[in-house]
Amino acid sequence: MWLDAVESGQELPARIMFATMRRFGRTEVPAVMKVVCYRNRYFGTPLSDLIQDAMRGPSFWTVAEREIFATRASQFNECPFCVSAHHGIAAAYIAENLVDEALADGDDSPLRPEAGAMLEFVGKMVRDPDGLSPGDADKVRAAGVTAEAFDEALWVVTLFNVINRAMNAVGAEALEASQAQIGARFIKAFGYRTPPPVRYLSRGAR
Numbered sequence: 001m002w003l004d005a006v007e008s009g010q011e012l013p014a015r016i017m018f019a020t021m022r023r024f025g026r027t028e029v030p031a032v033m034k035v036v037c038y039r040n041r042y043f044g045t046p047l048s049d050l051i052q053d054a055m056r057g058p059s060f061w062t063v064a065e066r067e068i069f070a071t072r073a074s075q076f077n078e079c080p081f082c083v084s085a086h087h088g089i090a091a092a093y094i095a096e097n098l099v100d101e102a103l104a105d106g107d108d109s110p111l112r113p114e115a116g117a118m119l120e121f122v123g124k125m126v127r128d129p130d131g132l133s134p135g136d137a138d139k140v141r142a143a144g145v146t147a148e149a150f151d152e153a154l155w156v157v158t159l160f161n162v163i164n165r166a167m168n169a170v171g172a173e174a175l176e177a178s179q180a181q182i183g184a185r186f187i188k189a190f191g192y193r194t195p196p197p198v199r200y201l202s203r204g205a206r
Contacts, residue, residue, distance in 0.1 A: 006031075006034050006035055006038050006170050007034065009038055009039075010034070010037045010038055010040075010198075011037075011198075011202045011203060013197045013198050013201040013202050014037040014038075014040070014197070014198045014202065016197070017037075017195060017197045017198060018033075018034075018037075021033075025182060027178065027179055027182055028179070030085070030175065030179065030183050031081055031167065031170065031172035031173075032081065032082075032085065032163075032167060032172070035166060035167065035170060035172075036048055036194060037194070037195075037198050040194055040198055040199070040202060041202065044194055044198075045193075045194045045198075045199060047159075047162075047163075048192050048193050048194045049193060049194075050159060051159055051163070051192040052191050052192040052193045054066070054152075054155050054156050054159055055067070055070070055156065055192055056191050056192065059149075059152045060114075060145075060146065060148065060149035060152060061115065061118075061149065061152060061153060061156075062093070062115075063093050064090050064093040064094045064099075065111065065112075065115045065118075066153075066156050067086050067089045067090035067093065068090050068099060068102050068103065068111070068115070068119065069118070069119060069122050069153055069156045069157060069160075070082070070086040070156055070157075070160045071083055071086040071087050071090060071099075071103060072103060072119055072122050072123050072126070073122060073126050073156075073157045073160040073161065073164065074086060074160060074164050075103070075123075076123060076126040076127040077126060077160070077161065077164035077165070077168075078164075078168070079163075079164035079165075079167055079168050079172075080172075080173060080174035081167045081168075081172035081173060081174060081175065082160065082163060082164050082167055083174065084174040084175040084180050085175055085180060085183055085184075087099060087103075087180070088175070088177075088180030088181060088183060088184040089183070089184045089187050089188070091184065092184040092185065092187075092188045093188070094110075098110045102115075102116075102119065105120070105123075113143050113144065114143050114144045114145045114149070116143070117139060117140045117142075117143035117145060118140055118143075118145055118149075118150070118153045120139075120140075121136055121137070121139070121140050121153075122153065122157050124136060125154075125157060126157065126161070137150075
């Protein structure tokens with residue numbers, strides 16, 4: 001069930017921005033935008049800054065690899081909205097079939113060996129954290145993943161454990177293909193930070 005407060009409880013700058021997006025984009029505003037812009041100073045803006053840093057800041061991992069990590073975490077957290085959104089964003093950086101092959105866990109993965117090993121660890125971390133062992137981490141290190149790169153990937157997964165639960169809590173459904181494509185273009189162009197009209201013109205948390 002979608003929460004009515006998150007549907008229409010934003011401040012005026014966000015409501016104006018949403019109306020503009022609906023008129024010119026000819027599609028509904030993505031659910032995550034409504035969540036981020038609801039009491040944005042309290043939750044959305046700090047979280048979006050963290051996501052921007054993890055997903056677009058300097059990293060051993062490419063943008064596509066980080067998006068694939070986010071998609072994998074979302075799959076095992078059973079978050080349909082985030083799976084559809086981040087699969088689409090990853091496909092904005094590499095071919096969609098390569099994203100599908102990477103997530104298929106087959107022998108023909110297009111990922112770098114480091115990313116393939118990290119993706120396997122990410123899946124186990126989310127799906128069966130109690131089953132992790134030092135040997136799982138050793139396998140990732142043996143693939144050439146440094147301690148810093150390991151931490152960067154785990155930071156992505158940690159954030160998406162939070163985001164997935166937030167989106168599931170408000171009842172966000174999977175995006176349609178056209179919506180995912182529009183959202184991917186927006187994120188590729190502007191990143192994850194709270195949009196400036198909301199970030200700078202809202203009164204703050206109420």
